[in-house]
Amino acid sequence: MTLSFGILIFPNVQLLDVAGPNDAFAAVPGAKVHLIWKNRDLVTTTSGMEIHANTTFSECPKLDVLCIPGGGGVNPLLRDDEVLEFVRRAAASARYVTSVCTGSLVLGRAGLLNGKRATSHWNAVDFLPQLGAIPVQERVVKDGTLYTAGGITSGIDFGLEILADLLGKEEAKTVQLALEYAPAPPFSSGTPEDAAPEIIAEARRRMAHSRQERLALFGAPV
Incomplete structure (x- = not known):
């Protein structure tokens, strides 16, 4: 069985948010992992390492799993109509829609968390109600075919749980x-x-800087 995984990358993405799920997905024989961005230029991650997309928005095929990671670069995405439209489009045909860390804020901004249980990094989970979600402070939260993972390192846990759903626990x-x-x-x-x-x-x-930007965008959490 050939599985197609898509992970959004962007400037100032959290490297481990990408690398954790990527390594779990790529370990499946025959799996294809698409690192997706507007173009194939190098993007600099939060740690300073550079990575580049192997698939653009226009080239992206139908995905079994769409994953939105987090990081300092999430805030600009929340105001980027091109990104939000791509996320909606890719999510509409994906079997699973997922996020790691503050990537859940992007899903929420795209209108994909309404009435859904979801989580995020502990320093951002309180913004979720303003995006229509029901906040849950757990490492991995599943609501139907929606998976959201907490901060950074939880991306590996989430990746393994997705594989168990798709291919079985073994x-x-x-x-x-x-x-x-x-x-x-x-x-x-x-x-x-x-x-x-x-x-x-x-x-x-x-x-504090990223949080202040989000406060300016969403207002204070209730």
Whole structure:
């Protein structure tokens, strides 16, 4: 079975939001992963690494899975009609519509989260109600054929769960083993519930610029 996966990329995309699902999808024999953007120019990710699309909006085939990652570059996408129209068009024929991190804000802006349970990065999940979604603070949230994953590293979990739906748990487990995905973080500080107050404050300070841009766009969350 040949599966077609599409991952949107864009300037200032979070590299791991792309790389995590990409590596899970690409580990499936015969799978085709399309990295999609307006053109094939190099785009610089949040970490400074450069990647480029292998498929443009106009070339994109029908997808089994459409995935929208997040990152600092999400905010401009929320005002980009060309991107939002492509997302609507690709989502209309995809078997699964998915996001990682703040990519769910793009899905919401495209009108694809109305009445749906969804999640996002912990520093952005409170914007989801303004986009019609029912916010859920979990690592991966499934609502029908809509999958949304939380912050950055959850993209691997989400990728494996999608593979289990598409190909069965045995295939997903095989890919998990091939990736040697057995997380054992050195610190218990990966969520606001686990982190110390001073760590949360510093993390918020570092992400304040993106949040201020979203506040200007959406207004304060209710």
